[in-house]
Amino acid sequence: MHGQTTVAAQTGGEQSGTCAYQDASAQRVAGRTKAVVVGAGFLGRCIAIDLSLLGVQVVVCDTNLQTGDAVRKLSSYAYELLHPLLYLGYVTKSMVTQACGNITVVTDVAQCADAAIIIEAIPENLEAKVKLFKTLEQHCSASTILTTNTIELPIDSIQMHLQHPDRFLGMRFFYPCVLMSPVEITVGTSTSQCTVDRVVAFLQRLEKQPHRGPTKRVLTSKEASAFQFDTAVRGHFYHGLLEPKRVSSVADIITPQPGDQEEKNRVLKLRHHLEDHTELKRQQFNAMTQLVLLLLSRYKGDKQEQIPSFEKLQNDLEAKILKLFGRVNCNAFSIANDVTNEAVGIGLFPEGALFNHDCDPNCVVSFKGREMKVHVVKNVEVGQELTVSYIELLQSTKKRRMELKDSYFFDCQCTRCLAAMKEETTNDWYLDGLECSNKECLDGVVVLDDVDHAVCKICGTARDSEEIATYERELKTIETLNVNSDQDKWKMYQQMWEIAMDKLNLHPRNARMAVMAREIGNFLLNATSVELQHQALRFCLGELHAVEWLLPTTKLPSRGLLHFQIGTLLFEEVTTSMSSVDRAQQLQNAVKHLQEALSVLDCAYGSKSDAVQSAQLMLDEAQRTIKQLP
Incomplete structure (x- = not known):
């Protein structure tokens, strides 16, 4: 957390109590440092709100925004993002209001000219990032530091195109920014030490913890390395874990009250598959575990009982929480509204986890409140196993089996998969297929094979695989647009x-x-x-x-x-x-x-x-x- 100092301030009639952010944060930032966040997407908004809470004057620049709507949406989003922290007493409404006042929204890159530091947070597209930084160099002063929040692209792949590569580096914020002190700094081949020093000083004034990226690390402690978040950790996870009742539920599973042991045992019988997950996935689980421990150490229950320290909780519960994340990942059900089919959360049902998967299931699952219901949807013979589907069924056999292997660690041998592997069915042709260009070929279907040959399975007419690849790239470019x-x-x-x-x-x-x-x-x-x-x-x-x-x-x-x-x-x-x-x-x-x-x-x-x-x-x-x- 930033700013662990307890402050007692009277702001707008509110008693602030214990706050992770100090009302005096503006004084800590010498000269009202002006930072620009380019990209008003999910992470860009989070970074902007985090910096503004710390007293930084922030400009959010996004060429796709309508300024008036953007300001209103950003203010609304700030309250949504910070609702859990308001509940737990780490920030007050007046602090959020003041923070929103620190943010200006613009749609023209030229309006970023007087920034001390620019943080790019646009989608992961090399061409788009290079174009953006070239434009920024044309408008910004020679002292402006340019940074990217990329998690996929090498720093040199952007830096090599710049006129002033010495003042460019990677500065990666971890989600949720408002809770995460570590910020990863990744230098390029041409990044100057002066630039690194200025960025480190900027972050330290905000009580952030700068550490180097994969090649050179400033911090090597377990606490710092635990916060290596990837995009998969973003989104609903933050809101779910910070809901106080859910935090309590996590604690109840780990250290159950008398009478709850039977429920805990049913959960603990489920496999966690930690040994089967990739190293990246285990790092994600570890990062989320540290966040849960942090929240538990700061949780304010109804009773005034003594809360163990973070170190004590880490020593006692870290391994248990890590395995719990593994069990949830492999056994939880996605809960959806049965009218709109919109996802509303996940649920762990130990008995429901006993159902095996089939790509043509005879049962489906629905939910009513906290209750899971299983309905038979086709005729079932005596002695036949009841099955459900773990994944989206509208996929080819290859994609279904790959998803099941990656997420549930088994090779599906259901009737539908075996029939496809034996080529007893042509369904997979159509699930991944293209139309045949031969107008006389009725219901023709072109399939791309493993070596990118595109041939119709009905008449043998070929399509240009390079042309197909070009259209695929064009489609992907449009999909990444931020509108x-x-x-x-x-x-x-x-x-x-x-x-x-x-x-x-x-x-x-x-x-x-x-x-x-x-x-x-x-x-x-x-x-x-x-x-x-x-x-x-x-x-x-x-x-x-x-x-x-x-x-x-x-x-x-x-x-x-x-x-x-x-x-x-x-x-x-x-x-x-x-x-x-x-x-x-x-x-x-x-x-x-x-x-x-x-x-x-x-x-x-x-x-x-x-x-x-x-x-x-x-x-x-x-x-x-x-x-x-x-």
Whole structure:
């Protein structure tokens, strides 16, 4: 934590209590150092809020932002990000408000000219980063230090393109920045010692702990090395672990209260597979373990009992928490809303973890509150094993087996996988395939083999593999664009769809078509513009076309929810301007999809589930409307 000093300050009528950030932080930063964070994405916003809390004058620069909206969103995001720290008493509302006042949002790189230090936090694209730093050099003074927060690209790969490489280095913040003191400094071949010294001094004034990257380390202690966070540790993890009740639950599993031992034993019987995980994954678990220990050492319970020190907790609990992360990683279930299918968290169910995986499962899992439900979705013979799926089923055999091997450490030998490996089925062709360019080839499908030959499996017509690779790169470049407004996102999605449909010519049954259609459809459904919302239906239908052919007899809830969504959209788009014939036809189509949704969801979730109740209400309303037609 930054600033361990206890302060008692009266700010705006609030008693600050014990704060990790000092209200006097502005005085610690000589001359009100001005820092620029380029990139208002997830990590960029975190860095900006962290620095502003420490009294730094921060400018957030992002050319894709609309300034007014960006300021409002940044302020809202600051409160969301810091909610756990507000709860635990490490910051106050007035401190957050003051910190937001330290942040200015701009959209022109030229407005960064007077910065003392610039921190780049844009997506990991070498060409984009080089272009950005070249532009910054044109506008900034000779004393401005340029830094990158990259975790993938070598520092020299950017530095070699700069006019002043001596004032460039890597400065990597670890997520969550507001809790993490260590900052990793990685120097390039041409980085001057003067630049290193200035960055170290800047960080130390903020009570950060600078240490060198992989080649030379300033700090080599266990505490510093434990905070080597990778992108996989970001996101929901921070909010989940800092929710006080969840922290308490972690503690209860490790040191259970009397009567909870049986529950603990069921968890401890699950395999943690630490020895099977990669070294990188173990480092991530170790980093998260240190954060949990830190939070436990600072946790304020309802009772005023003595909380053990960080060192004491580390000695007693580190190995147990590390294994617990392994058990959660291998055995937890993703909990989703059964109406919207949106993820709401993860749950550990020891009995549920006993179900084995199958790529054509006969059971599906749903959740009601804290309860896990298992429903049979196809006929099961006497003595047949009940199975569920651990992964997304709309993938080729190669991708499914690779994911299962990497995450669950077994080679799948289910009937579906064995049939594909014996080439008894052609499903994999279509899941990864492209359309054949031979117009006379009906339902042709081009497959890229291991040596990048692209040949139709039906007629033998070849496609140019270099051209395919070019389109793939073009698509990937667009996917990495950082856009914020609905209109800009819609333009980006239209470009992606055009490349997929008209250039790459993905086969209509290709799994990527389903994933892309689902992403675009969800975006349009949640858009603020009614005009954009009306575009959602065609993408929902596109997703259905891409998935309905696979495992047609298995009542997968995702397919039922898709029918529900389509039926609802069809019903809602019926207007009085339509002819009576068109209205009747569209209502009949809506009823057909809603009936299919009910059939699937009733089997997968049960008749009393929220999803089934919602689908039934919509079906009743559609049928009632049909009866009222002239």
